[in-house]
């Protein structure tokens with residue numbers, strides 16, 4: 001790949017690096033399926049949430065190259081960016097609870113890692129788009145209404161603050177250096193291959209094993225759920241028709257209270273409500289996120305996956321693919337130590 005300078009077709013670099021993996025691995029798969037003329041390079045640090053298994057069916061694809069490396073390592077990430085027409089930068093530490101326990105990796109990967117890629121992007125001769133994957137968490141908690149792209153950023157936890165830093169840093173490279181940046185702010189993704197620390201895969205896999213579902217606080221916090229394939233299709237639209245320097249919200253329009261989400265999961269699995277176990281709340285727990293997606297809809301995107309159906313399919317995927325999550329939950333000492341540290345003191 002690195003010698004192929006004369007033969008540059010569209011090359012897509014997706015930084016993974018402990019990313020919110022339903023998004024990145026699903027996007028790689030989606031890109032290979034829907035863009036027959038794309039060569040895809042995935043850069044992944046393979047830390048706790050980045051796993052080769054997430055890409056098991058496309059590892060040997062003839063238009064996909066997997067690179068094991070860190071975006072912070074400019075010697076690895078720099079040449080990849082410099083040879084690319086398109087960069088979609090998913091690489092991030094993503095789990096809010098972990099950022100509350102220790103924020104250092106979030107600053108390094110999410111902020112400094114983004115800086116490293118942006119510096120390479122300044123030098124990239126063929127670069128047409130650099131999509132910075134941001135999050136609705138940068139707006140902070142929204143008691144009523146929905147966040148618009150022009151709203152003030154009020155991140156309230158270390159993860160959200162590092163993503164807000166990266167979001168604005170990317171913007172500055174467009175405003176200052178003319179790098180073709182587009183920023184997307186997505187709501188909570190759900191779907192297959194999501195690391196079982198996030199609420200949906202955690203609750204589904206706990207429920208399958210008749211283990212308690214640790215619901216934070218009063219369970220009335222609201223999240224907007226976006227199916228990962230709707231997110232992939234939104235990325236296609238902004239890559240194709242978005243405007244440089246602009247921000248686009250990507251939300252599923254499914255604002256659901258955590259307690260209702262939990263009940264639905266139990267209902268799909270036919271498990272008792274008694275598995276719901278209220279536990280101490282997350283520190284600084286944002287009460288509600290909600291996105292106004294008028295701007296992206298103006299480019300022709302609408303979410304296609306019905307939430308009830310998408311959730312049922314996602315639950316079925318975890319039920320049918322224990323080979324993917326059981327080794328994490330049952331054999332990974334790092335995950336088990338995290339689970340104890342996160343939940344033992346809460347109950």
Ligand code: DAU
Nearest residue numbers: 094095096135136137187188197198199214215216221258
């Ligand atoms: O909103 C987009 C964000 O969604 C992304 O930027 C983040 O990377 C992603 O992690 C996610 O953040 P959340 O904190 O909303 O996701 P999480 O799955 O951790 O939690 C969803 C909700 O469920 C939240 O209100 C906290 C609650 N929760 C979570 C866990 C893990 C529980 O009640 N119990 C739990 O054990």
